[in-house]
Amino acid sequence: MLRMTNLSKVYRTHMxxxxxxxxxxxxxxxxxxxxxxxxxxxxxxSFLNIAGLLEEFTSGDYILDGVNVxxxxxxxxxxxxxxxxxxxxxxxxxxxxxxxxxxVDVPLRYRGFNAAERKRRIEDALAKVGLASRMKHYPAELxxxxxxxxxxxxxxxxxxxxxxxxxxxxxLDTQMARGVMxxxxxxxxxxxxxxxxxxxxxxxxxxxxxxxIIDGQVSDLVRKGPSLVNPVATAAATA
Amino acid sequence: xxxxxxRLGLRSLRRNPLLTALMVLTLAVGVAASxxxxxxxxxxxxxxxxxxxxxxxxxRFDNGPLDGWAPGDEPSDVQMSYPDVxxxxxxxxxxxxxxLFGIAGPLExxxxxxxxxxxxxxxxTRDFFAMFDVPFLHGQPxxxxxxxxxxxxxxxxxxxxxxxxxxxxxxxxxxxxMGTPFTVAGVxxxxxxxxxxxKLVGGNTFGDADDFFxxxxxxxxxxxxxxxxxxxxxxxxxxxxxxxxxxxTWLQFWFEARSAADRSDLQAWLDNYAGEQRKLGRxxxxxxxxxxxxMEWMEELKIVGNDNKLSVWLAFGFLALCxxxxxxxxxxxxxxxxxxxxxxxxxxxxRREIFRQFxxxxxxxxxxxxxxxxxxxxxxxxxxxxxxxxVAAMARMDWQMLAMTFVLSVAAAVLAGLLPTWRxxxxxxxxxxxxx
Numbered sequence: 001m002l003r004m005t006n007l008s009k010v011y012r013t014h015m016x017x018x019x020x021x022x023x024x025x026x027x028x029x030x031x032x033x034x035x036x037x038x039x040x041x042x043x044x045x046s047f048l049n050i051a052g053l054l055e056e057f058t059s060g061d062y063i064l065d066g067v068n069v070x071x072x073x074x075x076x077x078x079x080x081x082x083x084x085x086x087x088x089x090x091x092x093x094x095x096x097x098x099x100x101x102x103x104v105d106v107p108l109r110y111r112g113f114n115a116a117e118r119k120r121r122i123e124d125a126l127a128k129v130g131l132a133s134r135m136k137h138y139p140a141e142l143x144x145x146x147x148x149x150x151x152x153x154x155x156x157x158x159x160x161x162x163x164x165x166x167x168x169x170x171x172l173d174t175q176m177a178r179g180v181m182x183x184x185x186x187x188x189x190x191x192x193x194x195x196x197x198x199x200x201x202x203x204x205x206x207x208x209x210x211x212x213i214i215d216g217q218v219s220d221l222v223r224k225g226p227s228l229v230n231p232v233a234t235a236a237a238t239a
Numbered sequence: 240x241x242x243x244x245x246r247l248g249l250r251s252l253r254r255n256p257l258l259t260a261l262m263v264l265t266l267a268v269g270v271a272a273s274x275x276x277x278x279x280x281x282x283x284x285x286x287x288x289x290x291x292x293x294x295x296x297x298x299r300f301d302n303g304p305l306d307g308w309a310p311g312d313e314p315s316d317v318q319m320s321y322p323d324v325x326x327x328x329x330x331x332x333x334x335x336x337x338x339l340f341g342i343a344g345p346l347e348x349x350x351x352x353x354x355x356x357x358x359x360x361x362x363x364t365r366d367f368f369a370m371f372d373v374p375f376l377h378g379q380p381x382x383x384x385x386x387x388x389x390x391x392x393x394x395x396x397x398x399x400x401x402x403x404x405x406x407x408x409x410x411x412x413x414x415x416x417m418g419t420p421f422t423v424a425g426v427x428x429x430x431x432x433x434x435x436x437x438k439l440v441g442g443n444t445f446g447d448a449d450d451f452f453x454x455x456x457x458x459x460x461x462x463x464x465x466x467x468x469x470x471x472x473x474x475x476x477x478x479x480x481x482x483x484x485x486x487x488t489w490l491q492f493w494f495e496a497r498s499a500a501d502r503s504d505l506q507a508w509l510d511n512y513a514g515e516q517r518k519l520g521r522x523x524x525x526x527x528x529x530x531x532x533x534m535e536w537m538e539e540l541k542i543v544g545n546d547n548k549l550s551v552w553l554a555f556g557f558l559a560l561c562x563x564x565x566x567x568x569x570x571x572x573x574x575x576x577x578x579x580x581x582x583x584x585x586x587x588x589x590r591r592e593i594f595r596q597f598x599x600x601x602x603x604x605x606x607x608x609x610x611x612x613x614x615x616x617x618x619x620x621x622x623x624x625x626x627x628x629x630v631a632a633m634a635r636m637d638w639q640m641l642a643m644t645f646v647l648s649v650a651a652a653v654l655a656g657l658l659p660t661w662r663x664x665x666x667x668x669x670x671x672x673x674x675x
Contacts, residue, residue, distance in 0.1 A: 049669040082587020110587035
């Protein structure tokens, strides 16, 4: 589904070169629910932005659902983003002066679906997140958890192959966070691949796999429960 | 997508209402200033008879004395002497011909309850009415025979006919003009082109329609005084006969060519005529005969003054200032939309789509500015029109200027929106999405 090989990302200013990612390797298979963890400044956000085609990488290769994205122009990247990816952000990022229906409608407009198809998809997506009765409401009229559900509906409406979530529960209280996480698990169980950046070790252990990033590289450490372990060392000790 | 963006544009008018109102007002004021001055220029300089303006031609000779003339000097007179007019009328050149001059005389209404008054008219040939597409409400122009025998027939303007006869058809009725009974041959329908391009010399260029028309030959027979300008650069014998025999210039003349291509033939004939007159000693100056079509004649006589053109330039300069302000306001308006742009980009909008969306939004602002600008332009034209009757005639907006208002407003808004829209497209979505 998503494969990055020897990928690097360098931010350059007049004076400084910052290596956000270096020799980055990852392979996410279809149907996986992968969490990405790591300390601040480790390169998680750069990785997610590159994975979401929101930023270009400096070198290496990135294959998204069989498409090599290297060298694609803005139009092709935008089309790929629209057709294959869904985004869920920490800050929900709903457009405040559009009602829920119109918010979910945004990616479908860029896809070029006709009005009937858009309506069907919007109603299905909002029903899936339990907000079908509030289509004409505006984001400001909803709680944080409900807003995040709308964002999930918006991400799902286009039937993406891969859902990218950037700390989707970061702005929610525990109860709302649990609800959102359960919803994501349902979506994954229905077949959608999910890649989620999180700081929360509780969430990381609930997913198929955890990728830990340190200094712009995937660490050998993987999370099993609330603490990090080295799988190689653990295997040797067990033997 | 265009309809979707248009709806988003309408919705965005409600966002930052103060900023939007400022932009719309700024655009509207600039557009109103430009459109109102442009309207007056348009009314003054537009082609008054586009279907044949290149076939209606004014000849011009220089029959002045050698005194005070140097080779290369342009002819100073814009009218013609009677001998030249008489020769041109007899020439048979062109499809139609007319001489004309303004006349004014006492008119005694047939109604006894109405006192005599002075009416303004014109003395052309029968061809005049066909040459300038003059519409008739009743009757028709006088006949060629009337021209030939200088008959006492009159064609009335519609306003004058209604004043004298009410709604009745007055054809065949009589009235006394310049002390002589005239028979009404016809009534001209509403016809008052502005400027009165067929008679640009002698004032009243933007004035009211003529009260009446009588045959040129009849006016000459009655020794009607010229109600217009006259230039005499050499001595003349006294009396009307002296005027007719003199080189004084006081008459205007038009040819109608069969086609624009016939102009060169007419020019050749005029050159030949001028050469003959030079041999006869009448034309002393070696100035070639000139020929002007309607638009060239209006340009030659500077119907549109430099001050009119200057005021249009100034108004467009003001519009440019308004645009600079609008650019600033649009930059402010779009800068607060950076997060929305980031979201749209993440959801699949390309830079091109963002560019289209925001450019259409500026177009919607332009349309709104156009509506307000139109209202302001009507107000400005009404104020300008209060300066006088002639100005009021020019301060009228036709459908072309109406359309121009919207085109100008939208074009101005889109032009002002280019830089802010381009900047909106440069928003880095990743930064905007993270900063939420």
